[in-house]
Amino acid sequence: MIDVSLRHDFGGFKLDLDFRTGAGVTALFGRSGAGKTSIINAVAGLMHPQSGRIAIGDAVLFDSAKGIFLPPPRRRIGYVFQEGRLFPHMNVRRNLTYGARFAPKAAGPDFDEVVALLGIDHLLDRPPSALSGGEKQRVAIGRALLSRPHLLLMDEPLAALDEARKAELLPYLERLRRDSRVPILYVSHSVPEILRLAQDLVLVDQGRVVAAGPLADVMSSPESVKALGPRAIGAVISARIAAHEPGEVTRMTTPAGDILVPRLQGAPGETRQIRIAAQDVMIALERPQGLSALNILPAVIRDLQPDDAGGVLIGLQLGEVRALARVTQRSRMALGLQPGLGCHAVLKSVAVSLG
Numbered sequence: 001m002i003d004v005s006l007r008h009d010f011g012g013f014k015l016d017l018d019f020r021t022g023a024g025v026t027a028l029f030g031r032s033g034a035g036k037t038s039i040i041n042a043v044a045g046l047m048h049p050q051s052g053r054i055a056i057g058d059a060v061l062f063d064s065a066k067g068i069f070l071p072p073p074r075r076r077i078g079y080v081f082q083e084g085r086l087f088p089h090m091n092v093r094r095n096l097t098y099g100a101r102f103a104p105k106a107a108g109p110d111f112d113e114v115v116a117l118l119g120i121d122h123l124l125d126r127p128p129s130a131l132s133g134g135e136k137q138r139v140a141i142g143r144a145l146l147s148r149p150h151l152l153l154m155d156e157p158l159a160a161l162d163e164a165r166k167a168e169l170l171p172y173l174e175r176l177r178r179d180s181r182v183p184i185l186y187v188s189h190s191v192p193e194i195l196r197l198a199q200d201l202v203l204v205d206q207g208r209v210v211a212a213g214p215l216a217d218v219m220s221s222p223e224s225v226k227a228l229g230p231r232a233i234g235a236v237i238s239a240r241i242a243a244h245e246p247g248e249v250t251r252m253t254t255p256a257g258d259i260l261v262p263r264l265q266g267a268p269g270e271t272r273q274i275r276i277a278a279q280d281v282m283i284a285l286e287r288p289q290g291l292s293a294l295n296i297l298p299a300v301i302r303d304l305q306p307d308d309a310g311g312v313l314i315g316l317q318l319g320e321v322r323a324l325a326r327v328t329q330r331s332r333m334a335l336g337l338q339p340g341l342g343c344h345a346v347l348k349s350v351a352v353s354l355g
């Protein structure tokens with residue numbers, strides 16, 4: 001378990017937050033200036049908060065009440081920044097072994113395992129200047145892993161890369177999540193990236209935690225709309241590829257019912273995450289006929305909540321899952337939408353994770 005409790009007054013900006021998370025990837029998400037980097041810096045020991053407590057399992061890194069503040073090298077934390085920040089005068093091999101220099105003899109991945117995990121064996125003799133941005137990041141991650149950390153901190157590790165390099169690095173991050181047992185705190189601005197990598201989400205706004213917990217719960221909670229933005233909020237559903245069907249579509253089995261998506265790469269049985277953004281869901285009282293939308297699912301309205309942007313968020317029950325639709329106040333009145341009403345959710349589009 002990772003426990004973070006922080007209070008700090010920077011003058012114009014206050015951090016005042018608590019969250020608790022566990023294994024796997026936890027994304028820290030919030031708009032620019034929300035306080036994400038300050039949280040990461042406090043966990044790393046690069047900033048000394050005025051009060052609070054930070055612990056990884058039994059290891060207390062900071063406890064203002066007990067006067068504990070471990071300096072960064074004693075925290076057993078790996079830190080990956082936006083740009084690789086490798087030592088320019090050392091080749092890749094020496095950059096990696098530098099990470100291992102301070103590693104305790106405790107169990108953890110060895111050099112060969114890390115090199116294989118990140119696919120960097122062909123780069124070992126190169127200087128950092130001969131690496132692409134994505135390759136540099138893989139080496140930086142390797143160096144962090146070889147210090148055998150209890151926690152990896154990643155502050156927008158893909159932000160400096162172009163789309164092609166991002167796509168190249170993402171599978172390695174997924175492999176890292178799957179194969180290494182090190183928990184990761186991952187700062188990102190990108191909803192698709194978070195959907196692909198994180199299973200927990202901490203939403204930060206103005207130095208506070210707005211919502212924290214399993215990704216699907218936070219993404220579909222009406223309380224999250226302010227911090228996520230009206231475009232990002234929506235349901236995240238686990239799905240399984242059932243079959244590829246004529247007309248270039250793939251049928252996905254989900255707890256909300258079958259959903260058709262544009263044809264995917266992948267074999268039947270493989271799992272994916274499907275995201276249904278609230279703004280891509282229309283509500284119909286009768287099942288519409290002659291509509292081009294592929295997915296029209298029976299739904300029941302659970303609740304309604306006005307959002308800050310002049311719309312109404314409609315909480316829907318689709319089979320076993322909760323989803324959201326966003327409609328105008330006018331549509332809500334015209335259709336007489338209210339809790340308990342049966343209706344149909346018309347999905348204008350759905351997004352599917354790549355792997």
Ligand SMILES: Nc1ncnc2c1ncn2[C@@H]1O[C@H](COP(=O)(O)OP(=O)(O)OP(=O)(O)O)[C@@H](O)[C@H]1O
Nearest residue numbers: 010011012013030031032033034035036037038039
């Ligand atoms: N040392 C400092 N002194 C004064 N203010 C600070 C200091 N460090 C951070 N802040 C302020 O704290 C707020 C949060 O900054 P932080 O970098 O944590 O946000 P962020 O969510 O990581 O933003 P971004 O996504 O733009 O990187 C900002 O308003 C910033 O100006």
